[in-house]
Amino acid sequence: MQATLSALLAKATAELPALRTRADFEAAKARYVGPHGEFTALMKQMGTVPKEQRPAMGKLVNEAKAQLTTQLDAALQRIADAEIAAQLGPAIDPTLPSPDTGPGTTHxxxxxxxxxxxxxxxxxxxxxxxxxxxxxxxxxxxxxxxxxxxxxxxxxxxxxxxxxxxxxxxxxxxxxxxxxxxxxxxxxxxxxxxxxxxxxxxxxxxxxxxxxxxxxxxxxxxxxxxxxxxxxxxxxxxxxxxxxxxxxxxxxxxxxxxxxxxxxxxxxxxxxxxxxxxxxxxxxxxxxxxxxxxxxxxxxxxxxxxxxxxxxxxxxxxxxxxxxxxxxxxxxxxxxxxxxxxxxxxx
Amino acid sequence: MKLSRNWLRQYVRLYATTEELQRAITFLGFEVESVTNTGLPPLSNVVVGEILTRTKIPNLKKDISLCTVDVGPAHGGVRSIVCGAPNCDAGRRVPVALPGAVLPSGFQIAQRKTYGHESQGMMCAPDELGLPGEHSGLLLLPATAPIGQPINEALPDGDTVFDVEVTPNRPDALCHLGMARELAAWLKYDLQHPEIKFQGTPKGTPPSPLLTSIRVDAPEDCPLYVGIAVAGVKVGPSPVWMQERLLAVGLRPINNLVDVGNYVMLELGQPLHVFDAKKIAGRQIVVRRATDGEKLVTLDGKERALNSRMLVIADEAKPLVIAGLMGGHDAGVDATTTDIILEAACFRPQSIRWTSRRLGLTSDSAYRFERGVDAHGTVAAAHRAIDLILETAGGTVVGPVMKAGGDRPWSREIRITPNYIRAKLGFDVTDDEMRDALIGLALPIKAEHETAAGLEWTVAIPSHRRDLDRPIDLVEEVLRIYGTDRVPSAICSGPALADGDDDPIARFNRQATDYLVGQHFHEVVNYTLRSQTELATWVSAAAAGELALANPFVDDQSHLRPTLIMGILESLKLNQSRGIPAARLFETGRVFMELNGTVQECVAVGFVLCHNPKERAWRTRPEPDFYTVKRHVEILARAAGLDLAAQPLVPVRGAYWGWQEGQSAAAGEMSDGWTARFGLLNLAMVRAAGIEGKVWAGTLALLPQKLTVGGSHTRYRPFSLFPAALRDLALVVDADRHADEVRAQLLQLAQAATGPSFAIERVEVFDVYTGAGLPAGKKSLAFALSFRSAERTLTDDEVNAAFGKIQQAIAVDGTMSVRA
Missing domain, CATH: 3.30.930.10 (Bira Bifunctional Protein; Domain 2)
Structure with a gap:
């Protein structure tokens, strides 16, 4: 089980930074921590772990969960940042004149x-x-x-x-x-x-x-x-x-x-x-x-x-x-x- | 009117400087338009000298002489002076400026070497001394001028001439004695009247054969006519003193008889006329109306066609003079004249003014008669003239002083209290100051009484001050002498007047201006009067006729403007032609529109929005279009209290003055009291006007009484806090149907479908489509429908049910269909 956990984390570390869109992210998130996700499945196996190993194993699982959550948050943040960057467009030249009409004047x-x-x-x-x-x-x-x-x-x-x-x-x-x-x-x-x-x-x-x-x-x-x-x-x-x-x-x-x-x-x-x-x-x-x-x-x-x-x-x-x-x-x-x-x- | 200081000095002491006198005349109420000095200004170190010798300095291009000049022992005796004047001949006496003298030009005289010789002064030409005259030679003095005498003593005094504007209420001030009277009051000196020796003729003096009768046929136009015959006069030049005074005030001396007439007019204000007695046929003077078509050649050589409203002085056969205006060419005195008739008369001002206008003829005499000549001074003026005629031309008075009319006695008194004057002025002036002012102005206080209102004066008004009729008139007299520049200041205060707000016109103009300036428009101001050609673009020839002035001054300003757009276009063109980008201009002002055969003065606002494709920018913005100007007009209409959305809009079709067909709309007609036009200006017209690009424009004109700015009170309406349910619906309709009509129909159907349980809140068009997928001649209009209840959140079911009912109703209606 420990090996499975490590493999899962390694896979997430490789996959999550490559995500580019919110849809891909949601799909990936579901694959890991969704109701039928791989990590969720592992959690469900905790019941099969022998009683004496449970504290150590529980600690490992918690650590892995924290890592996974951090990676997911980072991935989402990266995608959100990219979205904003895409909305902004290139930087402006503040010295260009406004093409709009100038102020009106009273006679x-x-x-x-x-x-x-x-x-x-x-x-x-x-x-x-x-x-x-x-x-x-x-x-x-x-x-x-x-x-x-x-x-x-x-x-x-x-x-x-x-x-x-x-x-x-x-x-x-x-x-x-x-x-x-x-x-x-x-x-x-x-x-x-x-x-x-x-x-x-x-x-x-x-x-x-x-x-x-x-x-x-x-x-x-x-x-x-x-x-x-x-x-x-x-x-x-x-x-x-x-x-x-x-x-x-x-x-x-x-x-x-x-x-x-x-x-x-x-x-x-x-x-x-x-x-x-x-x-x-x-x-x-x-x-x-x-x-x-x-x-x-x-x-x-x-x-x-x-x-x-x-x-x-x-x-x-x-x-x-x-x-x-x-x-x-x-x-x-x-x-x-x-x-x-x-x-x-x-x- | 020109006033000579030397002349005024005959009647009042004038120690005052020119500046003080100018100030006095100004604050007496007569604007001084110019002050001219004639004669010599005070000069020191300029004396009379005699040229003893003249030696031409050789080898010079110019003709320069070295002279010895005797300036008298007190100034160093004989001096050596270099001179370039052609007339510096030995034996002549000339003004010599000695070292230390400063000439009026500011030039300082010093001993200096010039043309190789020491020059100990300068001999002067008239202009160098500040005298009128050319710089053509030295001023030559009489041979009797004492050598060494200061030049101011050797030459007669200069004069100062004030050109003064006399207001129409003060004809008494149109002469030197009249103005001297005013100055005497200001300076607080006595007025010295000229002494008059001739005191008329004894009663019963038989008529002389020179003048047997005077007959006045039109006494209403000639209340007084005086004629005096003088025999044995000798025509010649008038004396130098008289010529000098006439010249000073701009009159050319003619001969002693004519000059006396002018002199007395300028002295006492009474115009006079002198006839050659032998030219009066039948020896009788007739004052009568001219007959229509009668002609007279006046002194200026022009033939004048007279009519029966004009008054003439005639003999038994022919007119001699246009009364009060100008003498006839053939009736005046000439070198052969020996016997004369002196005329002194009074004419009705309106009659003289009418004739003067009609003939386009003015004269110094007419100027005075038009403003009013004091009939009670006429005889005295005639006597004064007789004195001067006898003095300057000799002769003897023959026959009586003949007089027709003038028998109305003069008496006028004004009762006034010093308290009344103080109450009108609002500041304190003592009784004594007021009394002195009135007496100084020759307005004697005949009686003083104590009354309940305090001291009361009875002021006698002389006949030459007919402008004084009421107590308020005397307030002005007191204040003039007190000094209007001494009126003290105060805090501006007054009881608040709570009622009243600015006129709706002013408030509308202000709102429209604020809005359009906020929308980046520039306010322009154009002339109201336009040319007929310009009007032809905007109104029918018949309507233009109603706007025409009777007496335009120039051809291109002959008609009232029916729209502001023509002026704004002119401003647009001016800027374009000067290379100034101008896109948005507006104007507020009055326009004049036809309604049922009358012209209505309207309040108006107009603007243009110009898209000039030749103007470049590094980033392009969307072009303005019809809907841009529509929005502006809607907002301006709202400022006038009009809801344009509730008004039927008519697209402009066919020839519609100034506006482009298919691109413009109209709302309201003058019969509604208002009218709006907006859209694209006729492209051909804009091109013809020389303007580049497309010009979008809007105008709103309304009758002033139609303006209801801020009139009604706004009441709050509650609004629902529950969410809206939205549905979209695209309808296929005939392509020429108006969107708003379809919208209104849809709204009606929706209201019927929703019933009382909830409401249709909004129906708005959000898309218009024609083309593929639609039958020919049809278009699709997509509407957003918004449903809302005031009490609850609507369920999908109930909204769907209503939406379905709407679609069924549309199918039944048949004029439109739901787009699949």
Missing amino acids: PLTLVREEMCRILRKAGFTVVEGPEVETEYYCFDALCTPADHPARDAQDTFYFPESARFGNVAKKTPAEKYLLRTHTSSVQIRTMLKGEPPIRVVSPGRVYRRDTSDATHSANFHQLECLYVDRNVTVRDLKALLDYIFASLLGKDTVTRFRPHYFGYTEPSFEVDLSAKHLPKVNKDWIEIGGCGMVDPAVFEGVGYDPNVWSGYAFGMGLERLAMLMYGIDDIRYFYQNDLRFLKQFA
């Missing part, structure tokens, strides 16, 4: 708009939208622009033919014409007519001027406009908002100042200058960045608000101009050409 005008909206949201402003095709009432009349004001001239504003019908923009009077809005201030009127004060909104959007395209002018561009209506709103509140916006956007070194100006729908009215010498390509002490003022009582009367109760301010600026200032871009047309070498610089 700089969107970045600036969203950043402004984020800053304004912290100050309680929510975003409102209005149509780009407007009527004369919302774009001009309600903002106290007289009928023969030069800004309304067909030389400066895009109009639609009198036959034009826009299904989701209603005219106030049948005689007024449809036009492409020249400023986002039209949304002020829509917001005030729709809601009740207090109001704190920002309206970003696309506007149109009939203008020659060059490095600083574009047939359409974008504006962002803030409107705040409440009790006891002051000039100082307006200044506080502007200081907050531009310090948040351009850094704490940014200073703003007011210059008196004239807009038909605010009184008093100001132009806003920025001092931000830390920005690229800024070589002037003060840069004009937008217009603002206290909402004119006549505008409130037009939308049915009592100007003795309600007061407010409005502020508007060009987004292209702001983006050009922030990033040091010197030609407005780059925003509309969409060269990826341009777009990829801002995301």
Whole structure:
């Protein structure tokens, strides 16, 4: 029996390392330690061994079993390792570029708009939208622009033919014409007519001027406009908002100042200058960045608000101009050409 | 408008530097567009010298002279100076820069050897001294200029000209006196009005034969007309001081009469006109509407066709002047003029503006009338002009000051409390500061009262400040003089407004942008206005007509865009043509779509995915296909609150604007309030646009009111914790049947077969097969069916029973069969 055990172990030592697949392994394992395996058969012969030899023989059998188990485990491990190695394939070259598409990018005008909206949201402003095709009432009349004001001239504003019908923009009077809005201030009127004060909104959007395209002018561009209506709103509140916006956007070194100006729908009215010498390509002490003022009582009367109760301010600026200032871009047309070498610089 | 510092100085003391003045004008509310210095800047060590001798230096290519120049004993007497100017002749007096002088260019004068001779200074040409003029020779000074006198004393003062933008609310500032009034308030000096000697004619003065009557036929367009006759004038050049002032602000002196008219306009803001009396037929002036087709040749030599909305100044026979705009070629003063009629009038701004636009004709006079001329200053301006005419051209006033209209008195007061001003400003300004500001601006406080609201002022508004009408207008006046740059800052604060979220459009655009950027798309921004040719690819000619502007600026930007794809393709092409690989682009924005004969402004998102086979990579990735863009559109639709899976999809067949037949699909129509198109862009169109490769694209457009971003509340639905039982089933159907239709049918049969005891959870297509083994015109669709119960683990028997029922139902149905 001892000889049989040794022969069996020798056979296993020779056979098991050569196994390559899990199936072969399972078959081999069955042949040795399965219910009808050779080793199992030997174990069954233990009963025939004389009583006095049993302890020594039992020790031998146990040792043989341990050896066999170790060999089987090793064989299985080898097969599992080989399987994993086969799954992995050859080693990679980490320096090869990924063939997948690179990251997407957000347009700089969107970045600036969203950043402004984020800053304004912290100050309680929510975003409102209005149509780009407007009527004369919302774009001009309600903002106290007289009928023969030069800004309304067909030389400066895009109009639609009198036959034009826009299904989701209603005219106030049948005689007024449809036009492409020249400023986002039209949304002020829509917001005030729709809601009740207090109001704190920002309206970003696309506007149109009939203008020659060059490095600083574009047939359409974008504006962002803030409107705040409440009790006891002051000039100082307006200044506080502007200081907050531009310090948040351009850094704490940014200073703003007011210059008196004239807009038909605010009184008093100001132009806003920025001092931000830390920005690229800024070589002037003060840069004009937008217009603002206290909402004119006549505008409130037009939308049915009592100007003795309600007061407010409005502020508007060009987004292209702001983006050009922030990033040091010197030609407005780059925003509309969409060269990826341009777009990829801002995301 | 150009303002001369020397001119302004006639009315207000100006000790301020140019920088201080520029700042003052700016903070008074008038943008300074440019500042130009004329005349001599302050120069030291530059004096008057006389050239005593001139000797040509021999053997030089250039004509160079050695001169002796007397600069006076105080500056070293006679000096030896080398000079290359052609006009350095003996006997001439010229400016001499002595060693130590620094010229405006920065050039430092020193004694140095030049052309072999010691030169003890430099004689100067005008440009070297910072004066306008060419570098063609020395500046020649009058023979009376004292030798040795500093040059700034020998030459008249320079001037500084500010080119200023005056906002339309301030016509009163379109003249030197008006701006001086503003500066006086800022600088806190008194305003000095020009002295006017002529004070009109005694009552009852009989009409002169030069002008027998003035008749205004259109008083609504001409509220005031003043005519004064002057006999015996002598036409000639105006005096030097007047010419200098006119030249400084860019006006060419003509003759004394014309110049006086311009001078008074630029001084007081009242445009004037001077007629040659003998050219007025019938000796009467008629202010009337032109007749349609009437013609007049204006001063600029052009014939103007007039109509009945235009106002003219005429005699009994013919129009002489287009009122307020420009005189006629034949009615003006000329060298032979001896008797004149001076016109000072007021015209309705709208009338002048309309005529000016209509004729494409502008003038300094029209510019002022369009903005509004103060009728209450018209007579005074006429008197001022008479003074200057008598002074510069002689003659005598004959007949009375004839006047038509202008009898409406002016009176306006605004009652305001200093507390109101402080409440609007939000910071403290003392009563005294406010009072000083108002008085400084010539807005006198006529009365002060104590009221319940505190001190109240009654402020008198002069006729030239019609823009001041309400208390808020005076807040601006006080703030202007206080200084808008002194508005203090504060912490940005305000009561929280709890209601309101960002507009759904903004939220949708943000979600779409975030998604597509996350999917490696680049956001582009294109113009809304496109060309008619471009539109023809996407909409019918009739629909394009609805999108046309009435007054496009350029031909290729004449129509509203009906889709974002045309702009995105343009961006794709630009990048390809510049050799920049661009595969994924998108845009959000408004598009304009036709619905029932109207145009609807829609919110839209569009994207393209380009596969360019010419682009190489070391490892190739699968090409995008229809199902790639379908997934993107589904997700974008979900951001808009639309479930595309629940919508019927229509494959694009036949000519379908821009999209490739058999490779594209459409869902939704504008009548539903939204529309989606996606698939392959028409290959021929893409080729014609000069773009390489296949372009897959998707668009979604919807009416703003259709957007329901984050509107509904989500409710949790419980789900089964028991395992699913899976069965596969392949069905043979007609090849042109849509997979989703078959799936829906199968789902219905499965629901019927499972009954109430357990549920069919999912039916999904996982394989599509056509070809060998199938009859012609058929395809096989393989579905995975998943059964599950909420209460227990299903047994094989019950699932098999249900599966069998499904197959029986399919056999009965007949439109499809189980594949063997």
